[in-house]
Amino acid sequence: MVEDDHELRDQILVPDLIDMGFDVQAAGSALEMYRQLMRGRVDAVVLDVGLPDEDGFSALVHLRQSDDVAVVLLTGRSGSADQIRGLDGGADAYLVKPVESEVLAATLRSVLRRRGRETAGNATATVLKASGWSLALEGWRLTSPAGKQVQLSHAELLLLAALMRTPGAAMSRDDLTKNIVAQLPEFDPYRLEMVVHRLRRKVEDGGAQPLPVRSIRSIGYAWAS
Known part of the structure; x- marks a missing residue:
């Protein structure tokens, strides 16, 4: 969860996603996200476009170049040009704030199913x-x-x-x-x-x-x- 709005990230979205069964790491900037990605694999990134240190569209390009990770853009930009730019840039989904946590969770499950990640991981009995x-x-x-x-x-x-x-x-x-x-x-x-x-x-x-x-x-x- 890469979102610079502390209240939205830590008091609403992250707790709600955890309650709905997701294992979530939180980051407030692109740099923090890159550091977390270096420490271990993640299946999906919820990425805000308006980050303090790097434009989310630029971060999306880097993610697409370095890792096969699902990306859901979550932003206040509702214009069609931004949506087209995000989806053409490789985002798996584009959501406009404000968004209900249940909708975000359903979107994450959908993109993970499409990427065959829903049951990825441990090779033992699942x-x-x-x-x-x-x-x-x-x-x-x-x-x-x-x-x-x-x-x-x-x-x-x-x-x-x-x-x-x-x-x-x-x-x-x-x-x-x-x-x-x-x-x-x-x-x-x-x-x-x-x-x-x-x-x-x-x-x-x-x-x-x-x-x-x-x-x-x-x-x-x-x-x-």
Whole structure:
């Protein structure tokens, strides 16, 4: 997420995308973006055109020359000439501010599907199945036996993956928390119950049947087999 508007970036778009299942890095300038890209691979860049150190169209040219990464331009410039320039320059999508976070998320998923990146990455099993439910580890989606899909946050994904790998077995709160913190260091260990509560509500609100995660008194949680 390359956006110089601190409030829009850090208080709205980044938290919303994380809640919708994306792993997001934030940058306020083109230089910061280039430094992050040198540290590791990313699948997509949401790129503002009006950056403080480099024009977004110029940054787009550099991205196209150096890496095969999806690029979504996000800008206040609504003119057709700018849209044509961005799309002809290699952008996968062009969105005009203000944009709803859900629209941005849907756009990112669409361009990643077109580029075959939705399940890219780990060559090991990317789907866990238990009791008729399936968990897409790369797509961060839980699918009920009736086919209803729920998009997960990173913490929710890690929680369910741990439980679904050992259906029927109780896992302690400490073990679940350690598993999440190992991959999500900023996770607050005291939020585990909140994550479970929120996940149950999310699944029910999404029209799926009740989530088969049981609370085990004085121990933790288990996936009902």
